[in-house]
Amino acid sequence: MDKTYTMTEVARLLGVKVKTVQRWDREGRLKAAGRTVTDRRYYTEEQIREFRQEMEHHGPRQTVVYCRMSSQSQRPDLKNQRRVLEEFCLARGLAPAEYGEEIGGGMNFHRKKFLALIDAIEAGTVGTVIIAHKDRLTRLGYEWFERFCRRHACDIVVLNQEHWSPEAALVQDLLTITQVFSARLYGLRNYRKKLQEALNADVGPQNPVDPDTGTSDIL
Numbered sequence: 367m368d369k370t371y372t373m374t375e376v377a378r379l380l381g382v383k384v385k386t387v388q389r390w391d392r393e394g395r396l397k398a399a400g401r402t403v404t405d406r407r408y409y410t411e412e413q414i415r416e417f418r419q420e421m422e423h424h425g426p427r428q429t430v431v432y433c434r435m436s437s438q439s440q441r442p443d444l445k446n447q448r449r450v451l452e453e454f455c456l457a458r459g460l461a462p463a464e465y466g467e468e469i470g471g472g473m474n475f476h477r478k479k480f481l482a483l484i485d486a487i488e489a490g491t492v493g494t495v496i497i498a499h500k501d502r503l504t505r506l507g508y509e510w511f512e513r514f515c516r517r518h519a520c521d522i523v524v525l526n527q528e529h530w531s532p533e534a535a536l537v538q539d540l541l542t543i544t545q546v547f548s549a550r551l552y553g554l555r556n557y558r559k560k561l562q563e564a565l566n567a568d569v570g571p572q573n574p575v576d577p578d579t580g581t582s583d584i585l
Contacts, residue, residue, distance in 0.1 A: 373387050379418075430462060432497050460496070493521065
């Protein structure tokens, strides 16, 4: 019978945290072979060997630091943000493969380095993403991105530095949202106007369409 390992032993053998092994178990990537009489999960030696081979096949996963500010006027703050993250990595003994710095709004999902980061996570080459604050990654939809990372065995480390979430950037993102919805509202009104003109043209001058009911007197 194969030798068995506890979840803590598996984490030590694979060089990851116990929480990571727990997540792999939930996601089915490394499912426990069974449970002991005390209801603790156990894993077989063959499982660990096969999973390690799979990890080696994909190569070592990199650590990436992502920094963002909303406007060019905040470029000095971008440099400071990177400095703080560098100090954090140094204190934790981390050696990031890349520091991604970007100027762009948190509502802009076409940011070049942001998209490159998503592609790298999906490809399985990134194991950890480090950011100063959740909204440095994206202003809205952070929970979706977090789930996306989990599904691709990538951890997100958030320093939660409120200093890097300035009010000016938030105001800019709110203005962007307002502009988007204003444009849609204008487009809807323009569409209704053209539709009304088309209906009136079809019915003819003797049977105008009531703008409130959308019907003509002929009905």
